[in-house]
Structure formats: C-alpha cells, structure tokens
Amino acid sequence: MKTSRLILCAIMALVCVLALVSCEVKTGEETLPETKEVTTAADETAEETTAGETTSSETQAATAAETTAAATTAAATTVPATTAPATTAPATTVPATTAPATTAKPETTVPATEPPAPEVTVPTMASAVKEPQPGDDPKTLSGIENVMRIAYVLQHAENYTVNGKGTVKAKVNLFLTSTTYEQKVEVYKDYKDGVLIEIDVTDSTFVSNAWQICYVGDQALSREPSSSSSSSWNGRKTAWKTGAPTTYARDGYRSKYGLFGFELTNYLLTPDTVTKWGSVTDNGDGTYTETIEPDLTKATGDVVVRMKTMGGLSEKPKFKKSSITLTFDANWRILSMRIKETYSAKMSGLNADSCEADTTYSYAYGNADISAYTSFFSKYAK
Numbered sequence: 001m002k003t004s005r006l007i008l009c010a011i012m013a014l015v016c017v018l019a020l021v022s023c024e025v026k027t028g029e030e031t032l033p034e035t036k037e038v039t040t041a042a043d044e045t046a047e048e049t050t051a052g053e054t055t056s057s058e059t060q061a062a063t064a065a066e067t068t069a070a071a072t073t074a075a076a077t078t079v080p081a082t083t084a085p086a087t088t089a090p091a092t093t094v095p096a097t098t099a100p101a102t103t104a105k106p107e108t109t110v111p112a113t114e115p116p117a118p119e120v121t122v123p124t125m126a127s128a129v130k131e132p133q134p135g136d137d138p139k140t141l142s143g144i145e146n147v148m149r150i151a152y153v154l155q156h157a158e159n160y161t162v163n164g165k166g167t168v169k170a171k172v173n174l175f176l177t178s179t180t181y182e183q184k185v186e187v188y189k190d191y192k193d194g195v196l197i198e199i200d201v202t203d204s205t206f207v208s209n210a211w212q213i214c215y216v217g218d219q220a221l222s223r224e225p226s227s228s229s230s231s232s233w234n235g236r237k238t239a240w241k242t243g244a245p246t247t248y249a250r251d252g253y254r255s256k257y258g259l260f261g262f263e264l265t266n267y268l269l270t271p272d273t274v275t276k277w278g279s280v281t282d283n284g285d286g287t288y289t290e291t292i293e294p295d296l297t298k299a300t301g302d303v304v305v306r307m308k309t310m311g312g313l314s315e316k317p318k319f320k321k322s323s324i325t326l327t328f329d330a331n332w333r334i335l336s337m338r339i340k341e342t343y344s345a346k347m348s349g350l351n352a353d354s355c356e357a358d359t360t361y362s363y364a365y366g367n368a369d370i371s372a373y374t375s376f377f378s379k380y381a382k
Contacts, residue, residue: 166359
C-alpha cells in the first residue's frame with residue numbers, strides 16, 4: 001500500500017514536471033513571436049529602407065525617365081518646329097519669287113502719274129525719211145527736206161542698181177620717208193523684190209578684201225571670193241565660194257560692217273547728225289545738186305566700223321573732213337552720190353597721217369540682177 005502511494009506520488013510528480021515543461025515550452029513559443037515580431041520589424045525596417053532605396057532609385061529612374069521623356073518630347077517638339085519652317089519656307093519663297101517676276105513683266109507697278117519708259121531704237125537713215133507731198137518742189141525745199149525725200153524714194157524703189165568706184169590715197173611714213181599708196185574701192189548693188197545683193201572690194205599693196213553680201217529682211221549673209229588673188233576678181237562676175245555663208249542679224253552686222261545696204265549711205269544722216277545742209281542747185285536739165293557736211297563724230301560711227309573691217313585697219317580711222325554731194329531728179333530719185341573724205345588711219349604698225357578718199361556712186365533704175373539670191377543665198381536665208 002505504501003509502495004503504491006510512492007508510485008502514485010512519483011507519477012504525479014512526473015506529471016507536474018511534464019506540465020511545467022509544457023508551460024515553459026508554451027512560454028517559449030509565445031516569446032518566439034515577440035522575437036519574430038522584433039525580427040520582422042527589423043526586417044520591415046530593412047525592407048522599408050530597401051523599399052525606400054528602391055523607391056528612391058525608382059523615383060530617380062522615373063525622374064530620369066521623365067527627364068528623358070521630356071527631352072524626347074522636346075526633341076520631338078523641336079524637330080517638327082524646325083522641319084515646319086523648312087517645309088514652309090520653300091513653299092513660301094517660290095510663289096513670292098514667281099509672283100513679282102510675273103507682275104514686273106507688264107510693269108503694272110509703275111504709278112499712273114509716271115509715263116512708261118520710251119522704246120529705245122537705234123537710229124538709222126531710214127528712220128528719218130520723208131515722203132514727197134503734192135506741190136513739193138526741190139527748189140523751194142530746204143537741204144534737209146530734200147535729203148529726207150531722196151532717202152524715202154530710194155527706200156521704196158522697186159528695182160535699182162548702184163555702181164561705185166573710188167580711190168584712197170594714203171601718205172604713209174615708212175623708214176623716215178613719206179610714201180603715197182593708192183587703194184582701189186569698188187561697190188556694186190542690185191535691189192529687187194526686197195532682196196539686195198552687194199559686192200564690196202578694196203585692193204591695195206597692203207590689203208585686199210572682197211565680200212558678196214545678201215540683205216533680206218533682218219538678215220545679212222556674206223561670202224568671200226573662191227580665189228584669194230585680187231587679180232581674178234571681176235566685179236559682179238567674180239567667182240564666189242559655195243560653202244555656207246556667214247549669217248548676221250542686223251545688230252551683229254552693224255557692229256562689224258555698219259548700216260544695212262538698204263540705206264542711202266553708211267553715214268547716219270538725220271537732223272541731228274549733219275553740220276551743214278547745203279542749198280539746192282538747179283542744174284537746168286531737170287536735175288538738182290546739193291552738198292552736205294556730216295558731223296564728224298555723230299554721223300560717222302557706222303562708216304569707221306566698215307572702213308576698219310574692209311580696209312584691214314588696226315583701229316578705227318579719225319575723220320578730219322567729209323562731204324556728200326547728191327544729184328537727183330525732180331521726183332527725188334537719186335542719180336549719183338559723191339563722197340569725199342580726209343582722215344588718218346593705222347594699219348599693221350603703219351601710220352597714214354593723211355588719207356584722201358574720193359568715191360562716186362551711180363544709180364540706175366531697172367535691170368537689177370539678184371540671181372545670187374535665187375541660186376545660192378535663198379537656201380540659207382530664214
């Protein structure tokens with residue numbers, strides 16, 4: 001019985017111990033959450049710190065992204081802004097440039113109070129002609145009035161020929177001595193149906209030149225002899241080259257040869273270019289004569305150009321004196337023209353201080369021969 005109590009007490013004691021251990025274990029288990037909570041708080045703090053750093057990094061990244069986005073947006077904004085003006089500028093410039101050019105052509109911007117600019121024309125003998133009127137009489141008209149009528153009648157003639165022959169005597173200083181050389185001049189013209197065939201010849205010891213020139217409309221076509229030997233030249237019967245001629249417009253021809261052959265003379269005879277209009281002399285045979293003196297500067301511009309080309313001069317001659325004597329009938333048809341000139345000239349280093357030229361042109365009406373046009377020049381004329 002006593003032994004049973006002891007066993008029972010032992011069992012109870014063991015149960016108590018076990019209960020105590022169980023309480024301690026529970027107490028330890030309840031403490032662990034607190035430790036865990038501390039640990040968790042620390043961890044949360046660490047996580048918060050990490051999150052903060054992460055958030056900060058994310059914020060910086062976001063900020064950087066926003067900055068980049070802003071920059072990108074700015075760049076994107078800038079590009080169209082730059083591109084737009086560039087695209088707009090050409091579109092704006094082209095109409096702006098085109099519009100004034102179109103407007104300027106008719107010159108509509110000139111104020112109504114200002115007169116338009118006058119048309120500029122190069123004066124020629126033909127621009128100062130005068131048609132004879134009923135009742136006109138060569139004896140009562142002034143010198144200029146007669147010359148203007150002579151030019152008009154020749155300009156409107158249907159058919160005429162001209163034969164001109166003359167000489168030029170030039171005193172040349174050579175090896176300390178003065179020597180006189182003579183140059184031959186020949187001019188032939190045939191006019192019919194709006195076509196003029198002209199032949200010009202100059203022949204001397206120093207230079208020999210010849211041309212056949214066809215004038216039609218505003219064109220001049222020229223060619224040279226087939227032979228360079230002047231001894232083979234024979235006026236209208238001269239043999240000419242058959243290759244394509246040299247073609248000139250009126251202005252281009254004038255710069256080298258002077259006025260077109262349709263003119264009365266290569267002198268520019270207008271009211272402003274003649275120093276003296278002589279009085280008219282009645283010859284008593286139905287013809288009249290008048291002598292005029294051209295201005296040596298204003299009237300000779302085309303003459304000196306032609307003389308330089310035809311005479312092979314190194315520069316334009318300088319005139320000292322000039323006179324033109326015209327003989328015409330009661331209908332102002334010119335019958336003859338005599339031109340006398342004194343001038344100085346230079347050629348190939350030779351100085352001719354005194355040159356005296358005397359050329360007479362004879363006119364006839366009818367029998368003009370323009371076969372050179374029909375057989376040759378017509379193939380090249382426009």
